[in-house]
Amino acid sequence: MSSQTENPGPEVLARLAASIVARRGTDPSESYTAKLLGKGVEKCAQKLGEEAVETAISAASRDKAGVVSESADVLYHLLVLWAAMDVDPSDVYGELARREGVSGIAEKASRKQS
Numbered sequence: 018m019s020s021q022t023e024n025p026g027p028e029v030l031a032r033l034a035a036s037i038v039a040r041r042g043t044d045p046s047e048s049y050t051a052k053l054l055g056k057g058v059e060k061c062a063q064k065l066g067e068e069a070v071e072t073a074i075s076a077a078s079r080d081k082a083g084v085v086s087e088s089a090d091v092l093y094h095l096l097v098l099w100a101a102m103d104v105d106p107s108d109v110y111g112e113l114a115r116r117e118g119v120s121g122i123a124e125k126a127s128r129k130q131s
């Protein structure tokens with residue numbers, strides 16, 4: 018294991034996002050990411066959905082190792098979808114930050130009133 022992968026934290030996501038963006042327009046025979054991006058948004062969306070379902074199936078089977086592995090697939094395919102749609106990760110982080118401190122229950126109640 019390299020020093021970069023020992024006890025990795027969320028910064029691995031930033032590195033992965035950068036790798037994915039760097040694969041845009043490269044040789045699809047040498048990069049799964051380039052191949053997937055070349056197939057367009059619908060294919061990227063389909064793959065994300067498949068990996069999300071596989072994560073849910075692992076969870077329903079109480080398969081913790083499966084949830085870890087499938088979650089990594091979900092995160093990778095989510096980042097590929099963002100790249101396919103030109104979504105800047107910081108926009109998503111900004112949305113999460115905007116929601117910080119707002120209870121999901123209070124947010125749902127405010128939607129029902131409007």
Ligand SMILES: N=c1c2ncn([C@@H]3O[C@H](COP(=O)(O)OP(=O)(O)OP(=O)(O)O)[C@@H](O)[C@H]3O)c2ncn1[C@@H]1O[C@H](COP(=O)(O)O)[C@@H](O)[C@H]1O
Nearest residue numbers: 033036037040047048049050051053064067089090093094
């Ligand atoms: N994190 C990942 C990652 N996670 C999953 N996958 C690939 O995602 C694919 C999903 O599995 P499937 O069995 O559904 O794939 P498949 O049946 O070939 O897919 P389809 O035929 O349905 O399109 C597998 O080929 C996995 O290898 C990933 N491929 C790449 N990365 C990262 O992306 C970087 C760049 O990879 P390349 O673009 O291949 O150079 C790598 O260094 C990794 O860091």
